[in-house]
Amino acid sequence: MDLGLDATERNGFVVLAVRGEVDVYTAPRLRERLVEMVSQGHHQVVVDLEGVDFLDSTGLGVLVGGLKRLRSHEGDLTLVCTQRRILKVFEITGLTKVFQIFEDVDAATVVASSE
């Protein structure tokens, strides 16, 4: 099982495209990457979940941890996701109230840059 983590910059934001399965095995790598971004001074992060096939509660915890860490640096973490199976996990757990979730990276970066 592989987890792809590809970071690019757009409009001053870091877009982290996640591919594969995010579970108790792979989530630590996502956490490390988010921590690394913060330590490098990237405080506006968009996590693109369009390539994610599976996301469990451990992955949710990592994303919330990243959000908390970024907000402590006056930053933010937003999500891009249109996949029903992944959105459902956020809806069931009430995390749609915690994260801003956009339909594509363009929308996420435009809204983010206008705030």
Next chain:
Amino acid sequence: MVGSPTAVEHVERTGGIQIDVPAQPGYLALVRMLVHTLAQRRDLDDERIEDLVLAVSEACGWVVGSRLTTDSPRPVQVRWSESEDGCVIEVTDTTSHDGDAPSVPAPDEVELPPDPGRAALEGELSLPLVLALVDEVTSSAGPNGSSVHITVNCGPWDGQPST
């Protein structure tokens, strides 16, 4: 393991399948793949299959998570059983003993945490997630360990894999 039914015995008795996997996070993907394949044999739509796969993976994660601090070599048992109107997946922690059944409250007793962000950080979203995804979740304890039973209702099964 003394007293533990073998995979062959389990299949002969129930028509189901049993696998033992190391209690390590890296093996959860294997369990998910198996559950996905078996679920496709029944008349479950794609969303129900994905729900079941996530629920079983979370339940296995409960066992694996409890082992990370004990370094136990004993496996996690995953059994798939079929009935005419449903599938039951049993996840067993083989290190636990009689009377150690995991506590699984009834779905109507589980409320979504008022602060889901904090709950996510503290690993408290798994149970409400599982209860929302499948039709029934119960637990039991026996000589082979403590188990979580996950049930999904589905159409009649003719005993043959669907094509």
